[in-house]
Amino acid sequence: SPVALELSEPQTLLKYDLEISGFGSAAMGHVCLLNLKDQTYPGSKGTKTDNWPSWTVPVLRWCKEQGGVTGYPHSALGVDEVRGAQWTMNQYDANQDNEISAVEYEGGLFPATFVQTDKNRNQSLDREEIQNSLAVAAEQLPNFAIAAMSGRGAMEVLVSVPEGVCDFISAMDTPRVSEWNTWYHLLNCGFPLKLSGETDFPCMSSRRVGQGRVYVQLGDVKRVDYSAWCAGLGKGQSYVSDGYAHALSFAVNGHSAGRQDVELAQTGLVQVTADVAFALATPVGVAYGTLDPDSNRVAGDTVQLHAPRSLEYVKGGQRIVELVVNGQKISQQRVPADGKVHQLKFEVEIAQSSWVALRQFPQLHTNPVNVIVAEKPIRASRRSAQWCLESTRQLWKLRHQYIRPEERDEAWLAYERSIKQYMKIMNESANRD
Secondary structure: OOOOOOOEEOOOOOOEEEEEOHHHHHHHHHHHHHEEOOOOOOOOOOOOOOOOOOHHHHHHHHHHOOOOOOOEOOOOOOOOOHHHHHHHHHHHHHOOOOEEHHHHOOOOOOOOOOOHHHOOOOOEEOHHHHHHHHHHHOOOOOOOOOOOOOOOOOOOHHHHHHOOOOOOEEEEOOOHHHHHHHHHHHOOOOOOOOEEOOOOOOOOOOOOOOEEEEEEEOOOOOOOOHHHHHHHHHHHHHEEEEEOOOEEEEOOOEEEEEOOOOOEEEEEEEEEEEEEOOHHHEEEHHOOOOOOOHHHEEEEEHOOOOOOOOOOOOEEEEEEEEEEOOOOEEEEEEEOOOOOEEEEEEEEEOOOOOEEEEEEEOEEEEEOOOEEEOOOOOOOOOOHHHHHHHHHHHHHHHHHHHOOHHHHHHHHHHHHHHHHHHHHHHHOOOOOO
């Protein structure tokens, strides 16, 4: 139905839209289609087989053309260090001696410096050293470990975002590092991708509906309008959390997320303000950050059971709220988890066009406020653009066979356009990191 169900209440809506998971396009990533007026893809006859695309970009474009809001759920693009090491060797071992020399390393996409990776100090990198480096990187946010592209996560977001048909990427269900890592790299390229929350119940989050949430700021309204809510989500007028952490307000020089950019004529200081609150009691679990997992790469994950189920709660304590600029932590403040609203203030120097956000890992993230310096686009990291470029190439190499032959030429043109955009952004980005 194009409208919310009649059993909805003024402040609570129940609306059925679409997650495309069992359809032909799902091999390139599941997609969320919100605020659809027509839920039947042209020529599909209401089925998931007839005339249904085998890649996601046409589906997202169809949704956008009818005024919908589009994105990807369970977005984590995991790292497989064994396959990643093989990819690295295939890419950069020019003389095929099963080692990467300092010359071969130069200009390539590696998760760490040559010196950091060369543990045995023999002036070359072997497969084991690269594999270990990828494993370490997979724990870090952000990181430059190549994504596995093994059938999980928001794979084709790397194409649909440059094509202008994707509004958001989802978080709070799958491992947080790899969810946010993809998002950070695309933001560093200057794309206006937003973050949404999700609960894939009962497939991934089996404990409760509302495990992952997005809170859209609608103002003082008497009745929730679904179309307005979707529009706010698509613009990023929101924050995501697990329901136990909140950023009730967040602004840079008075500009809140998803509204106007902050414009600076030259580099300078900006003022960041926020009102945050954390529940007095939070469940014990890896998903909530109250139980440390064996590996930081699975922090926040709800898909796997990383520890025995518990009905216990952690009461009180402190939460570390971090100010993030272009994916890097710039400052932090400790906030008591006491159920009360706490006002935060930061001052930060902005040296180039940047995005600014607030997070509390792994429970909470605001959408960003862009700070534009001297009218220049955000080009925060050459390596971020390179990560997007190589991940897109890897996706095509590993998954293009899932696209039907009759659709493959059109798909490749979209991939090629995206690759060219990333190459252009790389050339425009002065900052290697």
